[in-house]
Amino acid sequence: MSGSCRRKDCPSDLSCADGEVDKRQCPNWTAPSDEPAPTASEPRGTGQDLPWNAYTLGLQDLGRLLVRSPTAIIGLIGAPDAGKTTFLIHLYLHLLRGRPLAGRTFAGSLTLGAWESLAAHCRWAEGRPATFPPHTTSNARVPGLLHVALRDGDSVLRDVVFTDAPGEWFTRWATRLDDVEAEGARWIARHADGFLLFADSAALSDMRRLGAARKALLDLLPRVGGAAGDRPVMFLWAKADQELRPELRRAIEQARERWLPSATVRAARVDRPLSLLDAASELLSQALRPRTGPPLVEPAAATTPFLAFRGHHAAR
Amino acid sequence: MPRADVLIVGGPQTGKTHYGGQLYGRLRDRPGRLALAQEPGDITPFEEVLRALSEGRSSGHTPTETWTDLELRIRNEHGVESELFWPDYGGEQVRALVDQRELPPRWRARIGEAGAWMLFVRPSTLQVYEDAQHRPATNTVHPRGESRRDWDDNARIVETLQVLLHAAGRSLLRPLDAPRLALVLSCWDEITTAQPRPPEEELEARLPLVSAFIRSNWVSGAATVWGLSALGRPLRPDQTDEEFLLQGPERFGWVLRPGTTDPDDDLTAPVAWLLGRA
Numbered sequence: 001m002s003g004s005c006r007r008k009d010c011p012s013d014l015s016c017a018d019g020e021v022d023k024r025q026c027p028n029w030t031a032p033s034d035e036p037a038p039t040a041s042e043p044r045g046t047g048q049d050l051p052w053n054a055y056t057l058g059l060q061d062l063g064r065l066l067v068r069s070p071t072a073i074i075g076l077i078g079a080p081d082a083g084k085t086t087f088l089i090h091l092y093l094h095l096l097r098g099r100p101l102a103g104r105t106f107a108g109s110l111t112l113g114a115w116e117s118l119a120a121h122c123r124w125a126e127g128r129p130a131t132f133p134p135h136t137t138s139n140a141r142v143p144g145l146l147h148v149a150l151r152d153g154d155s156v157l158r159d160v161v162f163t164d165a166p167g168e169w170f171t172r173w174a175t176r177l178d179d180v181e182a183e184g185a186r187w188i189a190r191h192a193d194g195f196l197l198f199a200d201s202a203a204l205s206d207m208r209r210l211g212a213a214r215k216a217l218l219d220l221l222p223r224v225g226g227a228a229g230d231r232p233v234m235f236l237w238a239k240a241d242q243e244l245r246p247e248l249r250r251a252i253e254q255a256r257e258r259w260l261p262s263a264t265v266r267a268a269r270v271d272r273p274l275s276l277l278d279a280a281s282e283l284l285s286q287a288l289r290p291r292t293g294p295p296l297v298e299p300a301a302a303t304t305p306f307l308a309f310r311g312h313h314a315a316r
Numbered sequence: 317m318p319r320a321d322v323l324i325v326g327g328p329q330t331g332k333t334h335y336g337g338q339l340y341g342r343l344r345d346r347p348g349r350l351a352l353a354q355e356p357g358d359i360t361p362f363e364e365v366l367r368a369l370s371e372g373r374s375s376g377h378t379p380t381e382t383w384t385d386l387e388l389r390i391r392n393e394h395g396v397e398s399e400l401f402w403p404d405y406g407g408e409q410v411r412a413l414v415d416q417r418e419l420p421p422r423w424r425a426r427i428g429e430a431g432a433w434m435l436f437v438r439p440s441t442l443q444v445y446e447d448a449q450h451r452p453a454t455n456t457v458h459p460r461g462e463s464r465r466d467w468d469d470n471a472r473i474v475e476t477l478q479v480l481l482h483a484a485g486r487s488l489l490r491p492l493d494a495p496r497l498a499l500v501l502s503c504w505d506e507i508t509t510a511q512p513r514p515p516e517e518e519l520e521a522r523l524p525l526v527s528a529f530i531r532s533n534w535v536s537g538a539a540t541v542w543g544l545s546a547l548g549r550p551l552r553p554d555q556t557d558e559e560f561l562l563q564g565p566e567r568f569g570w571v572l573r574p575g576t577t578d579p580d581d582d583l584t585a586p587v588a589w590l591l592g593r594a
Contacts, residue, residue: 049419098524107532112471123445151532
């Protein structure tokens with residue numbers, strides 16, 4: 001079909017945003033004048049028949065597709081190359097093996113294409129050993145949201161979305177909260193139900209990269225602390241097979257205790273794949289718990305129970 | 317348009333053709349609780365498959381130009397009729413669901429109406445990948461790129477089910493008790509594992525993501541896994557298998573009922589279960 005929809009928020013590769021089964025029947029559809037009228041008995045679909053395309057979800061998709069349950073958003077935060085993408089890949093590989101996540105079983109995903117695309121980097125290609133995913137920059141790969149639906153033992157379905165964002169967003173955000181280039185990081189800070197902060201043990205144990213890595217992490221700690229509030233945070237020592245110098249480790253732990261006193265601390269390494277799954281499950285379990293609102297406090301003007309009566313006299 | 321009661325789908329070369337022919341043969345020649353209806357519909361394609369099998373040969377490449385969809389009307393012992401519907405005999409349209417995101421309009425109607433689905437998966441030709449995390453995989457294929465065609469079959473089959481559920485207008489908020497799902501692991505005779513496993517364990521071993529998806533989203537008992545060997549042995553289109561020729565197709569073919577490892581030659585069993593008469 002060579003026409004298009006007048007609605008700016010109706011993508012050309014998805015089905016009609018207004019819910020029409022055939023996009024061409026929608027009042028917003030504009031077709032070029034020489035296009036033949038649709039026939040009733042077309043054997044094929046149009047390629048625009050589904051409301052999701054299996055690639056990463058964008059903000060618009062989130063609002064339109066994931067309304068059947070309160071969707072938990074998990075923000076993965078960390079400097080470039082800290083291990084966020086590797087974490088996501090291993091999470092998917094665990095799901096592919098049928099393993100439960102946060103005590104819940106896999107019940108579907110609207111982003112299987114995105115997960116597969118990530119996993120392709122970890123699969124054996126002809127004669128080549130598996131390599132780590134290429135560096136994610138803002139330009140190379142579209143940042144997005146990866147989705148998985150999970151069902152628990154009581155048959156309750158929850159939708160979970162993981163952010164897949166370039167580390168540059170967070171270094172910008174750490175340096176300057178209102179940096180124009182950090183809008184995505186701010187979105188995550190505002191909307192996430194749980195935060196996973198990555199500390200790159202490999203960079204922190206390499207004399208050449210130590211300085212920059214330490215600064216990046218120490219700049220991020222107060223940002224995440226300020227943003228998280230009472231939302232669960234996990235501080236993850238990624239690439240934990242690399243050992244830090246004890247004094248550096250202590251300094252970071254002190255900063256972490258100061259800015260993220262209630263964070264859960266975990267370590268993960270790819271040669272122990274279950275460590276990644278366990279960390280994800282732990283954070284997700286916390287994020288999926290219903291959050292109670294702040295307690296309502298009513299000032300007590302007097303302690304006589306009789307005076308607690310609230311009839312229409314209370315206004316006087 | 318008659319209501320499609322059982323929808324039979326699966327990718328290309330997943331054994332739907334031979335099952336169709338053999339099932340038809342059983343219903344025609346050895347009717348039991350299920351039999352052909354008075355007017356079963358166009359039986360030509362099924363007769364053609366049976367004719368090849370009667371000569372001890374496989375049915376050869378599916379002529380998808382001639383038949384895109386097949387229907388067969390059957391009846392039970394009380395005379396109640398049901399329809400079996402193959403919307404996409406060749407299986408290419410099922411692949412196009414995922415690859416090209418194409419959902420033909422007439423699929424929507426038939427999928428929504430069908431009270432039961434039979435999904436064919438052929439274990440011996442699955443495309444699943446080794447990865448850096450764990451070494452063993454039963455069939456190793458090397459990915460060439462990142463197009464949908466290169467998806468691991470776990471993802472492909474789950475996505476196919478998600479598209480079908482969307483087309484049927486089903487929400488997954490609560491586990492489903494309808495449509496009933498029979499996932500058939502076909503060409504079971506090609507499986508060479510030393511210790512035979514019941515079908516649901518075979519599925520969990522080969523396609524853990526699919527197994528989890530089905531367990532999560534269907535009420536216990538509303539989705540089952542079956543083993544199937546419609547022919548019992550490999551046949552060639554160009555060579556005659558003498559035993560097949562001498563004994564006839566009706567003596568070959570079996571199913572593995574859920575939870576069992578013993579073959580049962582009643583090829584109508586999965587259909588009977590889907591129609592609620594198992």
